[in-house]
Amino acid sequence: MKSREETKVRQERRDAAENRQRILDAAIKLFAQQGVKQVSMNQIALEAQIGSGTLYRRYKNKSELCLDLIKDNILLLFEDIDRYLEQHQTATPRQRLKGVLSLFMRFREKKLQLLAGVEEGALENSHFKFNLQEIVVQLLAEMNRDEHTEANTVFKADMLLVALRSDSYIFQRDVRGYSSESFLEQIFLTFFPER
Structure with a gap:
């Protein structure tokens, strides 16, 4: 009883x-x-x-609410990223990074409003940002080894993720007229110019 x-x-x-x-x-x-x-x-x-x-x-705030609304989608995004990295192990780190960022940009486009809401606060301390940064840092470290450079991978990853934030993306898309594909191309030309 x-x-x-x-x-x-x-x-x-x-x-x-x-x-x-x-x-x-x-x-x-x-x-x-x-x-x-x-x-x-x-x-x-x-x-x-x-x-x-x-x-x-x-x-506590709208960011936490937005994160709760898209957390299942975030899990699926990271499953897609893991699958992509597994299937493209023989590709160069540069190619794999571009593939990961392409997956992220497609996710961003589909969940733009909610992700922007998350970024207003909770993203800074979220598991989502940490996982994405960890993947980017790892690929940048591989690029440094392959290209014999000593760039600070954590700093570069931080700056790259700032450039990929919703406010930056929305400005480039709506004001400058870049599609998500051309936005990503410009990001790559800026952060990773061909040598």
């Missing part, structure tokens, strides 16, 4: 799960209607029919 305490804990878990789903559903609806940037956390709480305290207990 279940104690009152066990029943209460189970009910709280069910309520938390229901609230989370209501928040995610409300966010998806509002983001689709108005765009991520235009929607406030208070609007999401109202749409989800929960108190703002409940929303902020689960998500």
